Amino acid sequence: MNKWLFTGFLLISLYTPQEAPARPLKVFVSILPQKYFVEKIGGDLVDVAVMVEPGASPHIYEPKPKQMVALAKTHIYFAIGVPFETTWLKKIAGTNPNMLVVHTEENIEKIPMKGHHHEGRELEGDHHIIKDPHVWLSPPLVKIQARNILQAFLKVDPAHRSLYEENYNSFIQELVVLDAEIRAAFKSKDKKVEFMVFHPAWGYFAQAYGIEQVPIEIEGKQPKPAELQHLIQYARERGIKVIFAQPQFSWQAAQAIANSIDGQVVFVDPLAADWGNNLRQVAARFKSALK
Ligand code: ZN
Numbered sequence: 001m002n003k004w005l006f007t008g009f010l011l012i013s014l015y016t017p018q019e020a021p022a023r024p025l026k027v028f029v030s031i032l033p034q035k036y037f038v039e040k041i042g043g044d045l046v047d048v049a050v051m052v053e054p055g056a057s058p059h060i061y062e063p064k065p066k067q068m069v070a071l072a073k074t075h076i077y078f079a080i081g082v083p084f085e086t087t088w089l090k091k092i093a094g095t096n097p098n099m100l101v102v103h104t105e106e107n108i109e110k111i112p113m114k115g116h117h118h119e120g121r122e123l124e125g126d127h128h129i130i131k132d133p134h135v136w137l138s139p140p141l142v143k144i145q146a147r148n149i150l151q152a153f154l155k156v157d158p159a160h161r162s163l164y165e166e167n168y169n170s171f172i173q174e175l176v177v178l179d180a181e182i183r184a185a186f187k188s189k190d191k192k193v194e195f196m197v198f199h200p201a202w203g204y205f206a207q208a209y210g211i212e213q214v215p216i217e218i219e220g221k222q223p224k225p226a227e228l229q230h231l232i233q234y235a236r237e238r239g240i241k242v243i244f245a246q247p248q249f250s251w252q253a254a255q256a257i258a259n260s261i262d263g264q265v266v267f268v269d270p271l272a273a274d275w276g277n278n279l280r281q282v283a284a285r286f287k288s289a290l291k
Pocket of ligand 1: 059134199200201
């Protein structure tokens with residue numbers, strides 16, 4: 001047989017048995033930190049789009065029409081259980097029956113969101129307990145998400161199994177190192193470290209490293225004047241000098257408390273793109289504010 005003809009047959013036979021996904025694999029994630037996780041595992045094999053645009057809040061986001069259109073060409077949607085998904089995930093899944101929708105927060109045990117004066121009690125006028133959605137801010141929980149991301153890639157693109165597994169293993173190593181680093185940073189503290197934050201996004205981070213988050217806001221609700229007074233009193237008693245806030249939310253309440261205690265507002269971003277370095281930086285800021 002002619003050599004070139006043979007090569008031609010071989011190519012055809014390689015491509016026909018299964019419809020291999022077009023390169024690169026198109027995937028969507030809900031929030032920016034997930035892009036970091038998915039790219040670590042998918043490497044050059046994936047092209048990642050982010051639903052919640054920079055500066056927007058994953059609590060109230062509404063997908064743009066062009067994003068809904070882009071979903072038609074998407075292979076995998078990586079959800080994470082942020083509040084906008086409650087309204088939108090069904091519609092997102094409905095745009096493309098061939099798209100795999102992955103709940104990357106699966107197998108994570110969620111903790112209830114606590115308000116400062118509501119500890120041990122239910123939220124006022126609200127009879128269900130709100131589960132904390134901020135699972136991407138704890139390296140131990142990101143390990144679980146990484147596992148779920150890997151499984152999805154193996155399902156959709158089994159031909160590249162060894163590559164995904166290799167990437168996954170390096171990412172887990174990175175997480176182990178980061179986790180040990182942050183753990184060591186808070187270990188030397190002899191008394192319980194408390195930090196006051198406007199939007200309580202750091203519950204899992206605090207849980208992982210044995211520190212305590214004192215929230216100003218309770219999922220979206222500004223403190224009432226009496227509550228604000230109580231928080232100011234609390235901060236004074238504890239010698240708190242720094243109030244943490246994040247760029248995506250209004251932070252006047254944080255500023256008001258900071259002014260009253262002669263302290264300052266420091267920004268920490270739970271949605272930064274450079275996830276690993278951001279967590280390092282946040283840990284350093286929490287620590288230095290608490291000296
Ligand atoms: Zn949040």
